[in-house]
Every structure is written in structure tokens, then in C-alpha cells.
Amino acid sequence: MAWLHTWAGLVTGWVMFCVFVTGTATYYRSDISLWMRPEVRAAAVEPGVAAERGAAYLKVHAPKAVAWFVSLPQEERPLLDVYWFDSFDTPIKQATLDAGTGQLSTARATQGGDFLYRFHFELQMMPLVGRWIVGASALILLVALVSGIVTHRRIFSDFFTFRRDKSAQRGWLDAHNVTGVLALPFHLMITYTGIVTLAFTLMPWGIASAYRGDELRLFVESGQSPAWRAAAGRPAEGLPLAPLVARAQGEVSEPLEMVIVNNPGDAAATVVAVFEEPKGLAHRHPQVVFDATSGDVITRLGTLKPAAHVFTSFLGLHEAHFAGPALRVLFFLCGVMGSATIATGLVLWAVARAPKAGAAPGFGLRLVRGLNLGTILGLPIGIAAFFLANRLLPVELDARATWEGGVFFGAWGVAALVSLARPHARTWREMGMAAALLFLAVPVVGALTTDRGLDFLGFDAAMVAIGLLLAWGARKVSRYRGPARARAAVPDALARA
Amino acid sequence: MPDEAALRTADPGWRLRAAVAGRVALAAFGGYGVAALATAFLSLVLPMARSEAVATATLLSFAILVGAVIWVFSARTLARAALGLAVPGGLLALGLWLALTLVETVPAA
Numbered sequence: 001m002a003w004l005h006t007w008a009g010l011v012t013g014w015v016m017f018c019v020f021v022t023g024t025a026t027y028y029r030s031d032i033s034l035w036m037r038p039e040v041r042a043a044a045v046e047p048g049v050a051a052e053r054g055a056a057y058l059k060v061h062a063p064k065a066v067a068w069f070v071s072l073p074q075e076e077r078p079l080l081d082v083y084w085f086d087s088f089d090t091p092i093k094q095a096t097l098d099a100g101t102g103q104l105s106t107a108r109a110t111q112g113g114d115f116l117y118r119f120h121f122e123l124q125m126m127p128l129v130g131r132w133i134v135g136a137s138a139l140i141l142l143v144a145l146v147s148g149i150v151t152h153r154r155i156f157s158d159f160f161t162f163r164r165d166k167s168a169q170r171g172w173l174d175a176h177n178v179t180g181v182l183a184l185p186f187h188l189m190i191t192y193t194g195i196v197t198l199a200f201t202l203m204p205w206g207i208a209s210a211y212r213g214d215e216l217r218l219f220v221e222s223g224q225s226p227a228w229r230a231a232a233g234r235p236a237e238g239l240p241l242a243p244l245v246a247r248a249q250g251e252v253s254e255p256l257e258m259v260i261v262n263n264p265g266d267a268a269a270t271v272v273a274v275f276e277e278p279k280g281l282a283h284r285h286p287q288v289v290f291d292a293t294s295g296d297v298i299t300r301l302g303t304l305k306p307a308a309h310v311f312t313s314f315l316g317l318h319e320a321h322f323a324g325p326a327l328r329v330l331f332f333l334c335g336v337m338g339s340a341t342i343a344t345g346l347v348l349w350a351v352a353r354a355p356k357a358g359a360a361p362g363f364g365l366r367l368v369r370g371l372n373l374g375t376i377l378g379l380p381i382g383i384a385a386f387f388l389a390n391r392l393l394p395v396e397l398d399a400r401a402t403w404e405g406g407v408f409f410g411a412w413g414v415a416a417l418v419s420l421a422r423p424h425a426r427t428w429r430e431m432g433m434a435a436a437l438l439f440l441a442v443p444v445v446g447a448l449t450t451d452r453g454l455d456f457l458g459f460d461a462a463m464v465a466i467g468l469l470l471a472w473g474a475r476k477v478s479r480y481r482g483p484a485r486a487r488a489a490v491p492d493a494l495a496r497a
Numbered sequence: 498m499p500d501e502a503a504l505r506t507a508d509p510g511w512r513l514r515a516a517v518a519g520r521v522a523l524a525a526f527g528g529y530g531v532a533a534l535a536t537a538f539l540s541l542v543l544p545m546a547r548s549e550a551v552a553t554a555t556l557l558s559f560a561i562l563v564g565a566v567i568w569v570f571s572a573r574t575l576a577r578a579a580l581g582l583a584v585p586g587g588l589l590a591l592g593l594w595l596a597l598t599l600v601e602t603v604p605a606a
Contacts, residue, residue, distance in 0.1 A: 003570075004567075143567065200555070205534075218548055305548070307553045308548060
């Protein structure tokens with residue numbers, strides 16, 4: 001089983017490191033988004049008023065759409081996002097509006113925290129390809145975790161063992177064990193629930209057999225989405241949204257999250273009021289569905305049957321929407337430990353196979369060393385460059401949001417090329433310092449280019465903390481002189497000589 | 498996995514390499530195949546509402562998949578590992594075929 005753990009861990013380690021780091025950052029997705037749109041300030045807008053502003057924009061710009069989605073401004077996202085489908089065969093379209101005016105937002109174009117969130121499960125590839133790569137890697141990681149536990153007959157005593165000074169390999173092994181075992185329940189939970197979020201992509205065969213592939217019907221029958229009402233083909237004026245929204249709010253105490261209009265302008269149009277998840281684990285949204293022209297309630301969605309409840313609870317556990325500030329910090333730290341477990345495991349593989357003094361490392365070892373360095377330090381460099389690009393790229397630049405992503409991949413690519421060209425200990429130190437400086441530069445550049453004062457103190461503190469951690473790590477690597485026993489042996493030998 | 502010591506040597510030899518490649522292929526495709534058959538079968542026969550059966554079967558499928566992969570790598574020989582997947586896989590395929598002909602899957606209104 002040790003063999004299985006080693007190799008399953010190695011082949012998925014690089015992808016899973018990226019997934020863990022960006023997933024950990026995603027616990028603070030809305031904070032990152034707020035920081036990346038410094039022009040936007042929270043403004044209190046009545047949900048009903050905001051819904052009508054969004055619908056007014058869509059009436060002009062997407063009159064023939066089959067469905068409108070108006071995502072209402074929230075405290076953590078003070079913008080009005082509208083989405084629409086021109087037909088079911090075309091991709092969804094999107095516009096970001098100013099919640100106060102209902103006009104296109106003038107804030108800088110950016111994907112904000114959503115960039116890291118989507119990277120977390122799609123790697124910014126074609127969605128299906130990215131999801132399969134992440135899903136398959138997660139499945140192999142789950143195998144690595146289970147076989148890692150089987151490997152550990154002494155899991156309890158190993159946990160209290162840290163032999164940093166015995167040898168380089170022992171030190172890395174113990175670091176891998178401590179970070180792995182300390183947060184083991186989290187690692188197992190987050191890997192399994194992460195697979196569940198991609199379940200119907202990875203394992204569509206239940207829907208294929210029981211529903212003949214009709215995924216939508218599954219969600220209707222399990223009470224997660226209302227049945228689709230076909231258009232009547234006759235135009236009809238829909239009722240104003242604000243009173244419908246107010247009636248829905250009278251029934252559900254959660255904040256209103258989204259208003260959907262299906263078949264807008266048609267006699268059979270429906271209006272769906274979607275609310276935030278109630279307290280608890282399950283990721284399920286109460287919904288009230290109205291007939292858009294008569295105002296009658298067609299259906300209400302709320303409670304789920306047991307298996308669907310378990311399924312959505314796994315999604316909720318993964319996304320941790322239920323977590324307050326303290327629990328969120330704990331989730332974040334567990335995510336950091338998961339990233340560290342993977343990183344130390346990757347380094348351990350290379351350290352354990354280091355050639356004898358004087359012998360040249362083989363191609364495989366050089367490749368793993370280069371990929372380790374290019375991933376473990378390349379990704380943080382990319383993220384820091386992404387934040388800096390948000391502040392430094394001109395606000396009026398064409399395709400600005402895409403350029404931010406371009407800077408992320410560009411900086412990471414350069415770091416990876418350097419790593420593959422010279423995968424040495426010295427490069428670890430230099431790139432570690434470079435990453436540290438980039439993170440430390442983020443608050444400075446932010447203060448120089450925006451006038452938000454101390455509004456982003458938490459974000460800036462996090463950047464400084466990450467920068468200092470990287471600098472400390474780089475210093476550690478440069479100060480390392482080999483195992484303590486070997487070091488102590490040298491003066492002894494000299495004294496005897 | 499047997500022969501772990503042999504794998505640590507500089508050149509494990511083509512026979513061992515082929516055996517390892519065989520296990521990896523069997524674990525990936527065989528393991529997924531058994532999990533997929535189990536999901537399709539259980540979605541039809543679990544005694545609960547159709548949507549509940551699909552949710553339950555899909556949640557279970559990943560545990561089945563991981564269990565199958567661990568089995569493939571822990572079995573003493575490749576042939577034993579293959580047999581250990583083929584028997585449940587064959588039974589599941591038979592059960593799925595029966596269920597598909599007996600269970601009503603025409604979409605309910």
C-alpha cells in the first residue's frame with residue numbers, strides 16, 4: 001500500500017496542490033471580489049427595486065430570451081448581476097449593473113474571486129475537460145488518502161513524532177505526517193465532498209439508467225428546481241416584480257438571492273424568487289414560483305427527501321457557506337494544511353530519491369524537482385501577480401478581466417520555466433523571496449492606486465502574512481545545512497584530526 | 498502490491514513494468530466500470546423514490562470505486578485482481594439488464 005500511496009500521490013500532487021490552494025482562497029471569495037472592485041461601495045437597495053431594475057435592463061437588451069436571472073445585490077457583493085439565455089442551445093450571457101442606477105457598472109472589469117473559484121474546479125480550461133481532470137485527480141487523491149491511512153499502522157505515535165534534525169528525509173516525512181494527520185478528517189471530508197460536487201459529471205450512470213439521461217427531471221423530482229413550464233406562444237404583460245417579491249419575502253425569512261423570469265413576455269411566463277440557504281448544512285435554496293401574469297403561487301420548494309438532503313449537505317459542507325468567521329478561519333487553516341501536506345509529500349518524493357553525492361540526478365528526478373518548484377512557488381507567484389494586475393492594469397483596458405487572467409498565467413509560466421531550467425536549492429530560495437516580495441507589494445500598490453484607506457485591512461493583513469510566511473520559508477531553505485547530527489559530527493572529526 | 502522491493506531497484510525489468518501497467522489500467526477502467534454498473538443498477542432497484550435512489554447510488558459509487566481500486570492493488574496476482582472485479586461486474590451487468598427490462602423508466606409526468 002505504501003507504493004500505491006507514493007505514486008497515486010505523486011501523479012495527482014501538482015493538480016491537487018493547485019486545487020487546494022485556490023479552493024482555500026475561495027473560502028474568502030467575496031472578500032477577494034470586494035478588494036478587486038475598489039470602486040464599488042455597499043449601497044442599500046430594496047430587493048424588489050433591484051429586481052425591477054435588472055428586469056428593465058433585460059427587457060431592453062434581451063427581449064427574446066427564454067430566461068432572465070437577476071442576482072440581487074448582497075452585502076458581500078454590492079452589484080446587480082443579470083444573466084440570460086437567448087435559447088437553450090446558446091451559452092449563458094451576463095452583464096454587471098450598478099445596483100443604484102440599473103445601468104452597466106463602471107467599476108473595473110474583473111472576475112474577482114470568481115477567477116480563483118472557477119480555477120479551483122475547472123483549471124480555467126473548457127469546463128468539461130477541467131472538471132474531469134480535477135475530478136479524476138480527486139478520486140486518485142482519495143485512493144492516496146485511504147492507502148495512506150492503511151500504510152500508517154502507527155498513526156497515533158507518528159503524529160507526535162517530529163524528527164526535524166535526524167535527516168532531511170525524516171524531517172519532510174514527519175512534516176507530511178503531521179499536516180496530513182492533524183487535519184485528516186478535513187482532508188477526507190473535503191476530497192469526498194469535492195467529488196460529490198462533480199458527481200453527475202463523473203458518474204452520470206444513475207441518471208442514465210433511471211432517468212434516461214434527463215438530468216433536469218431528477219432535480220425537479222428531488223424538489224431542487226421547479227418544473228419547466230413551456231411557453232404559450234402568446235405575448236402577455238407580466239406583473240411588476242416588486243410586489244411578487246414582497247409576497248415571497250412574507251413567506252420565507254432568508255434573504256432574497258435571485259429572481260428568475262422564465263419565458264419573459266409570454267402568457268405562460270413564471271417568476272421564481274430564490275432565497276439564500278437557511279441555517280444548517282444543506283445547500284438548498286427555498287423558492288417560490290409565481291405565475292407572472294396572474295400572480296398565483298404555482299409551487300413552493302423547501303424541504304428535501306433524506307437522500308437529496310444528504311447529497312446537498314455534502315455540497316454545503318464543501319462550500320462552508322454555513323461557517324461564521326471563526327469556523328471559516330478553521331476551514332481556511334485546514335485548507336492551508338491540506339496544501340502543505342501535498343507540497344511536503346511532493347518534496348519528500350524528490351528528497352527520498354536524491355542521488356548519492358557526486359552522481360547526476362536522472363531525468364525523472366529533475367522533472368519532478370522542476371514541477372515541484374514550478375507548482376509550489378509558481379502558483380503563489382501567479383496569484384500575487386494576479387492581484388497586482390488588478391491594481392496596475394488601466395481601468396479602461398479592453399478585455400481587462402481576461403488580461404488579469406493572462407498576467408496570472410504569464411507570471412506562473414515564467415516561474416515554471418525558470419524552475420524547469422534550474423531546479424536547484426538556490427532557485428527555491430530565490431523564487432520564495434520573489435513570491436514573498438510580490439505578496440508584500442500588494443498592500444503597498446493597493447494603497448498607492450486606490451483611496452479606500454483602511455477598508456481592506458483584513459485583506460492587506462492576509463497578504464502581509466502570506467508574504468512573511470514565504471520569506472521565512474525561503475530563509476529556512478537557505479540556512480539549511482543538512483541534518484544536525486551530521487553537522488555536530490564535523491567539528492568532532494576536526495577536533496580529533 | 499507485491500514485489501514492492503523489486504520496484505525500488507534501478508531497473509525493475511519489463512515483466513514487472515507490464516504487471517504494474519496492467520494493475521493501473523485494471524484499477525482505472527475496471528474500477529470505474531464496476532462503480533458505474535453499481536450506480537446504474539442501484540438507481541433502478543433501491544426501494545425508494547427514483548430521485549432518492551439516484552442520489553444514494555451516486556453517493557455510494559465513489560466509495561465503491563475507491564474500494565475496487567484498493568482491491569486491485571492489494572490482490573496477490575493480477576489475475577486474482579481481475580477476477581475480483583469481473584465477478585461482481587458480471588453480476589451487476591446481469592442485474593442491470595434485468596432491471597432495465599423490468600423496471601418502468603418511462604419519464605413520469
